[in-house]
Every structure is written in C-alpha cells, then in structure tokens.
Amino acid sequence: MKISGNIQKNYPAVFMLIAVVTALAACKKGFLDRDPQGRYTSDTYPYPQGSSPFDQYVFAAYGALRSYNVSATPFIAAVSIRSDDADKGSTPGDGGADAQDMDNFPVSPSNGMANGLWTGYFDLINKCNIVMDQVANNEEITASDEIKRQSLAEARFIRAYGYFMLVRLFGRVPLIDTVTGTSANIPQSAPGVIYPFIEKDLQYAAANLPLSWDARFVGRATQGAANGLLAKVYLTEKKWGMAMDAADLVIQSGQYDLSTPYDRIFGEDGENTRESVFEIQATADATTPTDYGIQYASVQGVRGTGSWDLGWGWNTPSTRLLYAYEDGDPREARTVLFTSTPGHPGLTIYGEVTPLGLPNPRYNNKVYTNPAMRNEVGNRGGYWMNVRVLRYADVLLMYAEAANEAGNTAAALEKLEMVRARARGDDANILPEITTTDQHQLRQIIRHERRVELAMEHERFFDLVRWGVAADTLHAAGKNNFSGSRDNLLPVPQAQIDLSKGELTQNPETRTS
Known part of the structure; x- marks a missing residue:
C-alpha cells in the first residue's frame, strides 16, 4: 500500500x-x-x-554518482574519447574546444570538462564524508554498531571509487576525510599517499558490506564490489599477488558468473544480472523522465532527427576498434551500431533500420535503448540506463593479467578462456582457446581481450596509461598531439588553482593556457 x-x-x-x-x-x-x-x-x-537510519545521507552519496560530471559528458570524454577506441563523434564543432581537446590533446587547464570532473568527484567525496560525520556525531540517530559499520562501509566504498577516479585523472589531489564542501585551500597529496587511503577504504568496505542485498536494495555496494574495485586498484599499482587475491574473493563468493549472454548485458533487461558487480542505478518513467536518471546514454545516443533524435551522438567507436576484433567475434555487433549507407541498411538490435545521412557511420551500441522503453517513458533520452562500473568479466581478466605477470600462466589461461568461451557461445569456429604459455605473448593477448570485451566501457585509456603504452598506441591511432609526460594526466583546473589562492599547483609540463 x-x-x-x-x-x-x-x-x-x-x-x-x-x-x-x-x-x-x-x-x-x-x-x-x-x-x-x-x-x-x-x-x-x-x-x-536491513537498511539504516543513516540512509538519507548514504543515498545522497549514491545520488551523486548519477550526476552529470561524474557519469555523463566529462566522464565519457575523459575515460573513452581520450582513448583510441572512440572518437568524439557528433558534428565537428559540437562541444567546442573543451571536447575537441579531450579527443586530440592537449587538454587546457581552462577546460570546462576537467573542471567538472574535479568538482563532481569532490562533491561525491564530501557526501561520503557527511555520512561518516553523521555516524560519528549525530546523537539523535540510534543504530546498532553493525548498522553503523554497514553505513560507513557503503560511504567508504563510494569515496574510494571517487578517489580512484581522481588519482587516475589528475595524479596529485587533496586528501579530504572531513566535511568541507570544497577542495580549495587543501594541499595536494601524491598518489603514493592517495592509493593507501583508497585501499583502506575498500578493505573496510569489503569487511563490512553484505555479500548481497535483498531485491529491494538492488544496486547497493557489496563485498564483491569492494573486492573487485580493490583488485583494480592493486592492478594499477602492479601489486600482482594482492590483485589476484582480491579478484579471487569475488570469484569464490559464488555471487557472480558469466551466464548472461554478451548481447543481453547492456540492454535494459540485462541490468543487475549475475554479470553485474557494480552498476550506478538509474530510472525513469513518464512522470519523471530525467530527474532520477543519468545522462550517460543520452550523450552517446544516435544523433538524428524526429524519432532518431536519440542523443548527442558523442563517443563513437573508432575505425581502430573495428580492426581489433577477431574474425567472427560477436562482441563487435553488440558494441558497434553501424548506420545505413546506400544499399547497406544498418539494423539496430531491435530490427529497426537506421536512416541514411546520419552524422556518423557508427554509434555506441552498448547504450542503445529499447524503443518500447522510449514509448513507455515518452522520452528518447535514455536516462533510465544504468552505468556498468564493474562487470564480472573484468574481474576475471584482472585476475588473468595479474596471474600472468606473477608467472602463473596456467591460472591466467583458465580465466581468459572463461571470458572467451562466453563470447564464443556455440560457435566452435571462432575465438579459439588460447594455449600459449609464453608470458610476453600471453600479456599481449590478455590486453587485447580486455580491449574487445570491455570496449567503450571506461577502461581503455586507463589501461593504456598503466601499461605504459599510451603514447605509442595513441600516436598509431593518429592522435599525434598526445604526450605521455603531459597527457597521461589531466591538468589541475585553473579555476581550482585560483580558488585555492595558489595552494593547489599545476601538474608538470601542463600548458598554462
């Protein structure tokens, strides 16, 4: 009732x-x-x-994950458009210099998207710190120690995610663990300080979050989400054994598997399946088509007219990405939506024929929305689509990569084959099982597998940087302005340096205009 x-x-x-x-x-x-x-x-x-009287504060932190700066245009530009898997798309002038510089480098300290990322993630972190402050100091709320630990664990998981994004985006950032509302006037800490802070947050979260939640609470952070994100943190730090251990905790939990077919994962009916380790939750209906949603799919939707006006048309799969797929790999069709050309109709996953003359030859098929949902909501923007932050296949590939680097090629091959077998399905003529035990060869194969399995899913640029191959790879893709010493990190936004009255300092080799 x-x-x-x-x-x-x-x-x-x-x-x-x-x-x-x-x-x-x-x-x-x-x-x-x-x-x-x-x-x-x-x-x-x-x-x-089973929930908490602190939920009003916890949910504010979850809500901040949906914000434009954290999960829409600035996020997409930084994690995908900067890579060789995607181009800006849309029309040439759309987005102005801010967008074009994200695509082709260098990014200026005055870039509005970089500033949006900085403010968005620090707002997220502050909301997490508010949770911790309320648990510690709000004497009007009565709760058991267990419930307090659970609320703290959710906040610390979200805070760790925020800091993990910030340290990979900007390098040195202010370390804030109290309620401030701003990052100004707080000096930056080096990554060597930020990473242990992230690890501690995730270790606490993993120890105090449930394995799973009741269906009423779908989407809330779990032990698996904390351990999965911790595995990625360790992998980034090249702590191979610790990355294997954290990933193995997710694998052994029994909560996740690859039973969801690849072509179903990314649709509305593929949300929160056993493939999902953590998703940012969104929803919409005819009464509230955008207020509780995320602009993630809208930014990447097909840019057309009339019923084909589904979004901005940004973040389009690159030609280089198409060449990366092995012959017959069905993951390509679920990743790349080809538009119609004369004599070659482009079909969507729902059998619609795309019109001729769209601005781009390809769009991100992983965010394509169901036309029935568009009709129900009465809106074509796709605000109801969740953002997949961590999938089980990613966990398996992290384990495989760490195992290979640690010299355990047998374990690496086992996890790699699990991912390829799901993609292969019943077609024994494609995606043959990998058998090489040569560490160097297997390293390249696992890196390739990450690219095609996780294409357009926020991983590629960070992978290139942590592998130390960003400059060579992006130059080969035609992004010749990229300089690793300058562009592995975004510049600290000049607006934030100004607000701090010089407390914040610019990253080395960053242009000042």
Whole structure:
C-alpha cells in the first residue's frame, strides 16, 4: 500500500529525501514496471528492515554518482574519447574546444570538462564524508554498531571509487576525510599517499558490506564490489599477488558468473544480472523522465532527427576498434551500431533500420535503448540506463593479467578462456582457446581481450596509461598531439588553482593556457 501524500507532508524534509533516494537506489527496477519516484511504500517507510537510519545521507552519496560530471559528458570524454577506441563523434564543432581537446590533446587547464570532473568527484567525496560525520556525531540517530559499520562501509566504498577516479585523472589531489564542501585551500597529496587511503577504504568496505542485498536494495555496494574495485586498484599499482587475491574473493563468493549472454548485458533487461558487480542505478518513467536518471546514454545516443533524435551522438567507436576484433567475434555487433549507407541498411538490435545521412557511420551500441522503453517513458533520452562500473568479466581478466605477470600462466589461461568461451557461445569456429604459455605473448593477448570485451566501457585509456603504452598506441591511432609526460594526466583546473589562492599547483609540463 502507498503512504498518503498528506502523511509525507507532515514529516520533515529530510524524510522526503529518504523517500526520493530510496526509490532511486533501493528498488529493483523491472523492464516495463517501475514504481513512481518520490513516494513512500509500506516497505520503505521510514526506512526498510536491513537498511539504516543513516540512509538519507548514504543515498545522497549514491545520488551523486548519477550526476552529470561524474557519469555523463566529462566522464565519457575523459575515460573513452581520450582513448583510441572512440572518437568524439557528433558534428565537428559540437562541444567546442573543451571536447575537441579531450579527443586530440592537449587538454587546457581552462577546460570546462576537467573542471567538472574535479568538482563532481569532490562533491561525491564530501557526501561520503557527511555520512561518516553523521555516524560519528549525530546523537539523535540510534543504530546498532553493525548498522553503523554497514553505513560507513557503503560511504567508504563510494569515496574510494571517487578517489580512484581522481588519482587516475589528475595524479596529485587533496586528501579530504572531513566535511568541507570544497577542495580549495587543501594541499595536494601524491598518489603514493592517495592509493593507501583508497585501499583502506575498500578493505573496510569489503569487511563490512553484505555479500548481497535483498531485491529491494538492488544496486547497493557489496563485498564483491569492494573486492573487485580493490583488485583494480592493486592492478594499477602492479601489486600482482594482492590483485589476484582480491579478484579471487569475488570469484569464490559464488555471487557472480558469466551466464548472461554478451548481447543481453547492456540492454535494459540485462541490468543487475549475475554479470553485474557494480552498476550506478538509474530510472525513469513518464512522470519523471530525467530527474532520477543519468545522462550517460543520452550523450552517446544516435544523433538524428524526429524519432532518431536519440542523443548527442558523442563517443563513437573508432575505425581502430573495428580492426581489433577477431574474425567472427560477436562482441563487435553488440558494441558497434553501424548506420545505413546506400544499399547497406544498418539494423539496430531491435530490427529497426537506421536512416541514411546520419552524422556518423557508427554509434555506441552498448547504450542503445529499447524503443518500447522510449514509448513507455515518452522520452528518447535514455536516462533510465544504468552505468556498468564493474562487470564480472573484468574481474576475471584482472585476475588473468595479474596471474600472468606473477608467472602463473596456467591460472591466467583458465580465466581468459572463461571470458572467451562466453563470447564464443556455440560457435566452435571462432575465438579459439588460447594455449600459449609464453608470458610476453600471453600479456599481449590478455590486453587485447580486455580491449574487445570491455570496449567503450571506461577502461581503455586507463589501461593504456598503466601499461605504459599510451603514447605509442595513441600516436598509431593518429592522435599525434598526445604526450605521455603531459597527457597521461589531466591538468589541475585553473579555476581550482585560483580558488585555492595558489595552494593547489599545476601538474608538470601542463600548458598554462
């Protein structure tokens, strides 16, 4: 039953926040059956059993994951368009210098997207610090130690994700573990300080989060999410044994598998399956088509007119990416949407024929929305699409990479084959099993597998940097302005340096204009 609107109005605004964010982050969303947002139900008032009285603050942190700067255009530009897997797309002048520089380098300290990333992730981190402050100091909330640890664990997982993004994007960043609302006037800490801080947050989260949540709380962080992200942190630091151990905790948990077919993972009905380790949750309906969603799919949607006006058309798969796929690899078709040319109709995964004359020959097929959902919501923007942050296949490939670097080629081959076998399906004529035990050869094969399995999924640029091959790879892709000593990291936004009155300093070799 629904709690009446009048009852809602009699409670403080803070409980209204619980209603909104609980519906956002806690309710499992059916494909065509969604609860209207912002209403209490008998299951969610004032907060559900197994949840926490601190949820009003925890859900604010989850909500910040959906923000434009954290999960839409600046994010897509930094993690994908900067790589060799994608081009900016859209029309040549769309996005101006900010977008073009993300694609072709160098990125200026005045770049608005870089500033958006900085402010977006520090806002996310501050919301996590608010949770910790409330758990420690709010004497009006009564909760068991277990519930307090669970709330802290969720906040520390999200904070770790925020800092992991920041350190990979900018290198030296302020380390803030108290409520401030700003990063100004706090000096930067070196990555050698930031990474141990991230590790501790994730270790705490892994120790205090549940293996899984009730279906009402789908999308909340789990032990698997914490250990999976920790594996990626260790992999970035080249701590091979620790990366294997963290990834193995996810594998041995029994919570995840590759039973979801590859062509289903990225559709609306593929959200939160056993492939999913962590997704940022989004939803929409006819009443609220954007408020509780994410602009992620809209930025990348087909850029056309009329019923084909599905988005901005950014982040289009590159020609280089097409050449990366082995013959017959079915993952290419689920990653790349080819548009129609004379005599060659381009079909969507739902059988629609794309029109002639679209601005780009290809679009990201992993964000293509179901036309039935567009009709139900009455909106073509795709704000209901979740963002896949960590998939089980990624965990297996991280294990394989770490195992190979540690000299355990047998374990590496086993995990690699699991990923290729799912992609291969019943077709024994494609994607043959890899058998080489030569470490160098296997290293290149695993790197290739990461590229095609995770194409257009936020990993490629960071992978190139941590492998030390960004400059050679991007130059080969025609991005000749790229300089590793300058462009592996984004510049510290000049706007933030100005606000800090010089407390923040610029990254070396970054242009000042």
